[in-house]
Amino acid sequence: MQVGVDSWLNIIEDSGPLQTKLIIGNGCSVGRRSTVSAKNYIELEADVLLAPGVLIMDHNHEYSNPDLPIHAQGVTEGGRIVIGRNSWLGFGCAICCSNGALTLGRNCVVGANSVVTQSFPDFSLIAGSPAKLIKIYDLSLGQWVRVSEAASGSENLRIRI
Numbered sequence: 001m002q003v004g005v006d007s008w009l010n011i012i013e014d015s016g017p018l019q020t021k022l023i024i025g026n027g028c029s030v031g032r033r034s035t036v037s038a039k040n041y042i043e044l045e046a047d048v049l050l051a052p053g054v055l056i057m058d059h060n061h062e063y064s065n066p067d068l069p070i071h072a073q074g075v076t077e078g079g080r081i082v083i084g085r086n087s088w089l090g091f092g093c094a095i096c097c098s099n100g101a102l103t104l105g106r107n108c109v110v111g112a113n114s115v116v117t118q119s120f121p122d123f124s125l126i127a128g129s130p131a132k133l134i135k136i137y138d139l140s141l142g143q144w145v146r147v148s149e150a151a152s153g154s155e156n157l158r159i160r161i
Contacts, residue, residue, distance in 0.1 A: 001025075004032030004052065012039040012059065012075060025085065030054075039078045045085035045106070055094040056081060058102075084108060084122065093131075107137065 003009065007030050011021050021038040024030075025046035032052045036042060039059040050056075059078030063070050079097035084106035089095065091112040095102065103119045110116060111127030111134070120126050123137035125144060135144045 001027070002029040004030055004034065006032055007034045008036070010035065010037040012037065014039075031091075039075060041080040043082045045083060045087075047086045048083050049088045051089060051091040051093075051112070053092040054089045055096070056083070056089075057095070058097050060096065060098050090114065 001024050009022065009024075009030075021041055022036065023043040025044055025048065027047040028044050029049050030036070031050045031054060034050050034052065034054040036044075036056045037059070042056055042058050044050075058081050059075045061070050062073035062076050065073060076098055079099045080101045081095060081097050082101075082103045083089070083095070084104055086106055087104055087108040087110070089110045093110045093112065093114045093116065095104070095110070095116045097117070101119070102116070104110070104116070105120060105122030105124060107123050108120060109125045110131065111125070113129070114127050114131040115129040116126065116131040118130075120131075120133060121136075123139075124133055125135035126132060127134050133147050135146055137143070138145050
């Protein structure tokens with residue numbers, strides 16, 4: 001595992017039972033100035049690549065009471081995040097899960113400055129704010145294809161979330 005300069009790997013502690021909250025698999029690389037903040041559970045499977053400035057958070061700041069300063073309200077319940085093996089998260093993207101589970105399948109590519117708030121299947125190229133599925137790798141064709149082409153072209157295409 002490599003962690004770039006000025007990166008922050010943060011674990012939010014609570015009074016509950018001791019549990020693993022952050023797993024970083026073999027061969028992962030965290031780009032400089034990236035932040036990974038885990039309250040519940042974040043897993044980067046093997047060989048995940050984070051470009052510089054990536055944010056991964058399984059919670060958020062609480063802000064429901066307008067009479068209190070946000071910093072005094074703690075954090076939200078949050079969710080769980082799993083980034084599949086051999087995925088690449090582009091420069092400045094944010095992966096945020098405020099509740100439930102967010103999974104990026106294996107071999108996913110996330111475009112620069114994208115904001116991911118939902119799950120995507122294996123072999124997805126996603127981009128935008130909010131992130132949307134742009135391309136998938138079609139195993140039968142052996143190439144990346146735009147979602148509109150894939151939907152009308154390949155009978156063997158399987159997308160599972």
